[in-house]
Amino acid sequence: MRISLEWLKDFIELNISPEELIRVLNSIGLVVDEFSWEEGDLVLEIETYANRPDTLGHLGIARELAAVLGQSLKEQQWPLAEISEKTEEVVDVQVFVEELCPRYCGLVVRGVKVGPSPEWLQRRLRAVGLKTINNVVDVTNYVLYATAQPIHAFDLDKLAGRKIIVRQAKKDESFRTLDGTDLQLSPEMMVIADEQKPVALAGIIGGENSAVTEETQDVFIECAYFDPISVRMTAKKLGLQTDASYRFERGADISFPPRGALMVASLLSQFGGKATRGLIDIYPHPRKKKTLILRHHRVHELLGVEVPSEKIESIFQALQFGVETTQPGCWKILVPYHRVDIEREADLIEEVARFFGYDQIPSAFPPLKQLEPPLSPLRKTIQRMRYLLFHYGFNEVLNFSFMSEEDNDCFAQARKPVRLRNPVSSRSALMRTTLLPGLISNVAYNLNRGAEGVHLFEWGKIYFWKNDVTQERLSLGLVSTGWRETKHWSSLREKSDFFWLKGAVEDLFSLLRYEPVNFVQKEHPWCENGLSLIVSYKGEPLGFLGLLREEIGRKYELKQDVWVAEFDIGYLISKQPRAFHFQPVVKFPAVIRDASFLVEAGLPYQQVRSFLESREIPWLEKFELYDRFTGASIPQGKVSLSFRFVFRHPERTLEAEEVDNLMERIIRSLKSEFGFQLREGGKIDK
Amino acid sequence: MEELREKIKQYRLKFDEAIKNVKTPQELQELRVQFLGRKRGYLTKLIESLRDLSPQQRPLIGKEINELKNYITARLEETAQSMTAVAKRLPGIDITLPGKTLPLGAPHPIIKFQEEIENIFYQMGFSIEDGPEIETDYYNFEALNFPPHHPARDDWDTIYVEGRDDLLLRTHTSPVQIRAMEKKKPPIRIIIPGRVFRKETPDPTHLPMFFQVEGLVVDVGITFAHLKGTLESFLRRLFSERIKIRFRPSFFPFTEPSAEVDISCTVCHGEDSDCRVCRGSGWIEILGAGMVDPQVLKNVNIDPEKYSGFAFGMGIDRTAMFIYQITDMRSFYENDLRFLRQFLKQ
């Protein structure tokens, strides 16, 4: 809202510096966003609030200033040039929809010489950023910006039957606004009509058919109160917002219309206008001022400071509220009509706080009566997960929660995506069902900017429909491509590959104590054939990892191998991980046995591992696959697998013979289960 | 027998003397052969001379020979190891060459900053709450005292879910206030960090998605003074003990009285009338806050005559932009590694 200092001075004596004025306005919540000197006048851009329509004019700002500065407003005179003709004889006003239009005032001004506005008026309108149209329209705008009361002026001669009817629009009625837009109306909309047709959309905009032009001689001035919700719904439905609708939908001052009409008539007398006698004022059910009770102790209870009674009373008096002491410590407060925001005691207490000064309220710390629950397991696990991934060299990224239809085509899945009705752009038309489109775009972005290796992770929600209910699941996505480290002068470096990503994932779940996590080779639609593993925990699928399908990568302008993984960590973390137990370090030495086998090349290692884990071999602390090879020395269709088995007894040193027996058991079972042939190692040659 | 004992002693002295002068691996190998060689080594000879002893004496001397053997073996091994270590430090290698570093991943600045905020509140006895990001109109607006046709809704440009008039992307983290109060009776002391959505076309200061942190305290006897105290100590910990803090009246449908909280400009300290950051005002708007509106308490069946509370909200991205002097909010979501990896050092 633009406010001119010169204009403000019509309403209040101001002898303070501009800096002080801005400070004072800020202190009562009228924030000056910007200010500038224009034509020798100080123009302030003041931030206003949806609940304070009274501050949408100079008068309202002046009222607030008067209250905070302890001054009173200037008295203003609005002299009229009148003729003997009675208004009601010239125009017939009827309100059919009282609930939508509780008050309607009208006055006729005859003999106005329509033309350009005088310089003083043009200057005022320039200050608030309005264009000048003609003196009549300018006067209505002037009153609006002076008082926040919207006014409309009709060309009297264009009102068929000299009638003004406030009614609902008829079905299929159409209407052309004074700026030339054609509108299709519907019955829930309120119009101002003459005998034949709508001449204005009530509280929003006038019609072309009744507009004041150079030829106009007599003017009908409308100054009314329209229902906020009705105006807002109509304006929203038609996609219109005008200075008038902006004010009516926030709530106008119902006591103001007579005064507004007189102001306009008085100003028009400067252009030869003469007002008809007797204001039409249709106000069948005058509203009473709101009465509220304010308890002194509640002020203290909410603000945490003792505000003296005299101070409270003077604040409300300065704000033109009625103040009456009903009993000690209790006031009856009468709310002026222009304060539509004041409805409860809390609203009154805010007024006390504003004018007592927020800076006068002390600072205290609320007493801690109970301890809040500790950090949730979810947050703790995520923190640990992040740090483990940082150690693996993955960088954390954040993408928007959206995706495009193209992303959805590339990463099609059974889940039904949540589409948005009014997205910001087509790139964000859906809520993401996977983190991968974002991550893969990040890879392309960084490769295009010269990155040699890109290793990223994101954790965040994915969204989808399930039985008409939107689901939000916490997901973890990983992508990796290119060099894993910068080249060091002393050594070779490695590129990211499948087993590096798999190792990171294995370590991650193991260190978070979710074990065993199962990896099964299975095709995944987003991965190259034969290069994806489905990961599950206790039989529930968690996600997958693999090599991104080349044709998907190409859609994101990727020309190199990208290893990807995504996991439902929301599900995982909802499960209790294995409890952490400290194990005393065993003092007895380990006995180590290596053994190499000839194995069918097609046998998945996961099967061997699961088999060995399920055997429960006593004192076998761990086993590792430390070598795997094929070559000239190995028969066709076989591979050599070398294992290291580590045995340890917690309470004594194992005898070599005991371990030999255990090894024999292992070798025998591998032989019978998978047909392993021992190549070397162990002590048994069978 | 005594003769043998003397020999053992002599060999030991001889070995100690010899090993001191060993300089190269080759000399070390020669020494090994001299003492431990299978055919002519001194120890082999000693063992051979055991034959001349009586069966009772043999184990005694045998043990002593074995001890000497172990001693010599250990010293040889030790020397060999220190030699290879020395070899690595041999002259000819420039030790000012760069060292090897691990390629550590970097945290995202928004998440890291959110963590800092969480830690401060955590230390002040707050717990952390979460809630859905696809919300209903009721939780996002109505329960927060935005009536269906209230113009205040225009300040929160909303993205809606297609096909469902009641579902939207939450425009603030405030709906979690309602959910928390429905779930739990006072005392309540929580913060709610998370993603929020607005229908905004991306530009340097607006995005359709960003992060916010919301706070809520409800109990008997909570006052505006507590709101001030809590936010002042939070802001001083987040920025610096030296900042000035200003509370000024504002409006939010879900708080009454409402406040906007400004801190003194940490860039120009109010001394540059052309300051890009505070536009010369000397103040930066950082938080919105207020006493929980009695209607909001009623909506969750908390008696506003008995309980009161305060709530506050802060943009995480916007505050991080200010702290790091980042001029374009979009850079947080471009995920350029040259941008992100700087925060390894933060």
Ligand SMILES: [Zn+2]
């Ligand atoms: Zn500054």
